[in-house]
Amino acid sequence: MIVKNAKLLDGRIVNIKIDGERISCIGQCEGDEEEIDAEYKLVLPPYFNMHFHLDSAFTNVSNKSGTLWEGIRIWQEVKNKLTEEEVIRNALTAVKLMVAQGTLWIRTHVDVTEKSLKLLKAIKKVKEMVRDIAEVQITAFPQDGIFTDKGNDELLRKAIEEGADNVGLIPHNELTREDGVKSVKFAFDLAKEYNRDVDGHIDETDDPNSRFLEVVVKETLDNNWHGKVTAGHVTAMHSWDPAYRYRILPQVAKAGITVIPNPLINAVLQGRLEGYPKRRGNAPIKEMIKFNVNVALGHDCIMDPWYPLGSGNMLHVLFMSIHLDQLTGEEELKWSINLITFNAAKAWRTEYGIEMGKEANLLVTDMDDVVDLIRFMEPPKFVIRKGKVIAKDGKYILFNGKWENVKRKPQ
Missing domain, CATH: 2.30.40.10 (Urease, subunit C, domain 1)
Structure with missing residues (x-):
């Protein structure tokens, strides 16, 4: 050709x-x-889609408050009712949509706190079914937390043993700060034991006291896991004191952690508990780039308990990021394409x-x-x-x- x-x-x-x-x-x-x-x-x-949920795509359940937390509660009910066949059908539709719009690399989080692991089994089948049109990585994601329910830690381990590509975590959803720190350490121990990347939902909240990214940095440096860690969302960063961001972001860059904002979904979820002005729901891309942090983007959801829209088009994600972070200078616009191309390839570590x-x-x-x-x-x-x-x-x-x-x- x-x-x-x-x-x-x-x-x-x-x-x-x-x-x-x-x-x-x-x-x-x-x-x-x-x-x-x-x-x-x-x-x-x-394009790359560095953060997505194939297991929940097209479940399309109304979230009346629009909050992350109601979405999680709804999903706890929905995931137990879904059949493996439904998950495969929905996920296949989502992958084909993304591929047709130019995305050939998809990293999906799969909830492994569903005790039968049917969601993982379904997405593993989808990964194989689409291998000729896309490369899919599966992150074993403990949606309800690693230590919130007895046995979730062992389910996470089992998911890795059954072929998940990356170790997930969600420390801000643990019951206490201490359990959140413990969950980060557990995820890194598991990643080292099975030689996996760490791919976490980190500080996805408006709470300025949520600072688990610093724990992820420390574990990355201590375990020499440079370049093998991604931190998804990190929306608390938009609420952190500027002095704290000034201190922590150089360490994020030093650890080689890629931060993955998900602007479509977090623009909808964040700021729900406040009046006006509302926070933007996006980790500050310009500021991270200033400190040499690698930043890539995720689509996150399509028509599920957290987001009623979505078409799988990564240009929609980029478009939203440009608006939320005001990346509208001529050079900024030209450079922004890296957020769904070369920056993501660096995190994926692929040719x-x-x-x-x-x-x-x-x-x-x-x-x-x-x-x-x-x-x-x-x-x-x-x-x-x-x-x-x-x-x-x-x-x-x-x-x-x-x-x-x-x-x-x-x-």
């Missing part, structure tokens, strides 16, 4: 030749291969980018530049994975060797 007249992120106009699964030429490449004419429009590497010899993973868009990509948030014309076109126009996807229409909801 040759992708002709492709405009790269650095502005160059090139042809991109693909042999098998890899890029073999960038420049004045010619050949008799199948051609895609990019028509001088932007061609870029595909990435449009370069000679690398896997041919490309998005052929209908946009002139990154600013227009963000303005219009349209799906790519072609999604190419390992040298093969697997999706077109956000409407069609190649799944199990057959082209099918992309469904917006499970049917």
Whole structure:
């Protein structure tokens, strides 16, 4: 395959030749291969969704207060009623939606406080089913806390033994500060024992006294787990004293921790208990970048107890982040695409980018530049994975060797 007249992120106009699964030429490449004419429009590497919940997607239960805590209470009931078949159906729909809109790497949290582990079993099957169109990582996530109920710690261990890729945690949902600290230490011990990354929900609250990120930093440094830790949400950061942020953020960078804001969902969940002005619900991206913290983004939810909307489009996530953190300068807008591309690839630790010899993973868009990509948030014309076109126009996807229409909801 040759992708002709492709405009790269650095502005160059090139042809991109693909042999098998890899890029073999960038420049004045010619050949008799199948051609895609990019028509001088932007061609870029595909997107990452660094924080999502495939197990709850499309459960679509009303959350009247709109709070995180009511969502958790609702989910406690919903997860026990879900069948494995329903979870697979819903998760497959979500993955196909994301792939059709340019996301080829998905990290999903799966609730492992459901005692039969049916949710984990279902998402493991989905991971295998979609292996030709996306790479899925599973984080074993103790939604109700590791030490809130007897046996949750052993369920987390069992989930890792049964193949979960990352160790999850939620220290701010433990009963006491002491149990929260204990849960962080337990997660790191488990990660070291099984050589897994740590991928936590950390300080997802408006409470300025929630400061478990510092505990995660300490454990990362003590265990030499540099570059293997992500901290999701960290919404308490927007309530922390500036002097405290000034102290802790350089240590987050030193530990190589990636922070994952989830702006769609946290803009909805946070600030529910206060009048006006309301807090934005987003860890401050500009400030983190100033201290050299690696930041990437997550979509988090689609139509579940925490969020009634969502389409799987990572450009929607980026669009919201730009508004919440006012990343509207010309250079800021151009740079912001890194939040769903290269910064995420760094946290995933995977081969990435449009370069000679690398896997041919490309998005052929209908946009002139990154600013227009963000303005219009349209799906790519072609999604190419390992040298093969697997999706077109956000409407069609190649799944199990057959082209099918992309469904917006499970049917």
